Amino acid sequence: MKQNWDKYYADAMSYYKTAIGSNNKGNKLGSLVMYNVISLSIENYLTAVLMKQGALPKHSGINSMIRELKGDFMAPESFIVEGRFLNKFMNFCSLDIIPQIEPSNSDIARMISFLEELKVWVEKGFFSSVEV
Numbered sequence: 001m002k003q004n005w006d007k008y009y010a011d012a013m014s015y016y017k018t019a020i021g022s023n024n025k026g027n028k029l030g031s032l033v034m035y036n037v038i039s040l041s042i043e044n045y046l047t048a049v050l051m052k053q054g055a056l057p058k059h060s061g062i063n064s065m066i067r068e069l070k071g072d073f074m075a076p077e078s079f080i081v082e083g084r085f086l087n088k089f090m091n092f093c094s095l096d097i098i099p100q101i102e103p104s105n106s107d108i109a110r111m112i113s114f115l116e117e118l119k120v121w122v123e124k125g126f127f128s129s130v131e132v
Helices: 002-024 031-052 062-073 077-087 105-125
Strands: none
Touching: 002 031, 002 105, 031 062, 031 077, 031 105, 062 077, 077 105
């Protein structure tokens, strides 16, 4: 397991750079694409941390992975709050027709802020001397 974490970490950084770059250019990708790129970055950072520690995530959801990290690695409580915030925009599989909620500019700003906070926490605690 430990040998595969680096791909997830590299993907997380790539999605991060895309999200930050688009945000700095006035969100050229649009809110729904930005939401997905931010979420992919977060998911990959969380997966990389868990795999580097020798564990596979029990679930692929952001909230589930944050709870795993909170329990084992003292992830900040704010991560759970922000994970729940991200979930409100997710269009879960359902037989019912559920309208997609499009994030506002302030929602995207909040997501970017969480992504940046998570990135710093991950790099300080787990990848401070890693080159990918």
